[in-house]
Amino acid sequence: MVYEWHVSRAARCLESLLGPDFAGKLQSDGYAVYPASAKGQAGLLRFGCWAHARRGFFEALAQAPHVGGWIVNQIGLLYRGEEQLRESRAGPGLREAARASHHRLVGTRLQRALLGLQPRYLPQSPLGQAISYALNQWPLLARILEHGEVELDNNLVENAIRPTALGKENWLFFGSAEAGQRSAVMYTLIANCRLHGVEPHAYLKDVLTRLPRTTNKAVAQLTPRRWRSAENNHRLLGQQTECQPSHCRSV
Numbered sequence: 001m002v003y004e005w006h007v008s009r010a011a012r013c014l015e016s017l018l019g020p021d022f023a024g025k026l027q028s029d030g031y032a033v034y035p036a037s038a039k040g041q042a043g044l045l046r047f048g049c050w051a052h053a054r055r056g057f058f059e060a061l062a063q064a065p066h067v068g069g070w071i072v073n074q075i076g077l078l079y080r081g082e083e084q085l086r087e088s089r090a091g092p093g094l095r096e097a098a099r100a101s102h103h104r105l106v107g108t109r110l111q112r113a114l115l116g117l118q119p120r121y122l123p124q125s126p127l128g129q130a131i132s133y134a135l136n137q138w139p140l141l142a143r144i145l146e147h148g149e150v151e152l153d154n155n156l157v158e159n160a161i162r163p164t165a166l167g168k169e170n171w172l173f174f175g176s177a178e179a180g181q182r183s184a185v186m187y188t189l190i191a192n193c194r195l196h197g198v199e200p201h202a203y204l205k206d207v208l209t210r211l212p213r214t215t216n217k218a219v220a221q222l223t224p225r226r227w228r229s230a231e232n233n234h235r236l237l238g239q240q241t242e243c244q245p246s247h248c249r250s251v
Contacts, residue, residue, distance in 0.1 A: 003187040005180040048140030051153035056130030096148030192224040
């Protein structure tokens with residue numbers, strides 16, 4: 001998990017993070033920067049976000065409770081299917097197979113309904129906007145059903161970025177753009193500590209103490225994941241050396 005600080009949300013910001021030759025999967029909402037950055041990058045495969053598509057229909061419930069409610073329920077069928085797959089600890093292959101059957105039927109029914117409903121609502125009405133967004137994103141939303149390793153939405157990223165958005169209200173001034181990048185570095189370290197089950201305070205205390213004596217070549221060993229692995233090995237070694245040959249017990 002990586003945080004990067006920029007003073008704007010222009011396309012060049014994403015390009016500086018991914019680089020000109022990035023090859024891989026990118027999942028996002030429908031913000032215009034993402035398709036603009038993807039142009040000319042043959043190795044980049046984009047995916048949409050079902051949570052963002054669903055949000056518009058939630059907001060349109062006051063205008064059209066029956067129609068909006070039916071659409072929200074249909075998207076909910078996809079999420080309930082995913083929940084069952086998670087409970088069964090399904091891997092990407094099984095998720096892809098389940099999506100090709102159950103999810104695809106739901107998606108086909110929903111797309112057909114949206115195409116039929118679109119002419120009935122003004123484009124600027126809440127439901128009209130929700131339908132237009134979903135249909136414009138449809139190729140990217142449907143693509144998720146063909147890739148079992150991709151989630152239905154990018155809520156993991158949304159949840160990870162939420163503390164920074166709340167923090168902006170509490171820590172209004174960074175001081176400078178350079179200070180903003182330093183905050184992104186700290187967010188990255190702490191988020192990866194949580195991701196790998198590392199207590200952030202213990203990690204930072206140890207790493208910042210060791211860092212002045214660490215060579216550039218060895219810095220890569222101080223990432224949260226590798227730090228946790230080294231700490232686990234150290235504890236295991238400590239347990240083993242406590243055993244005496246005459247009465248060694250299993251630990």
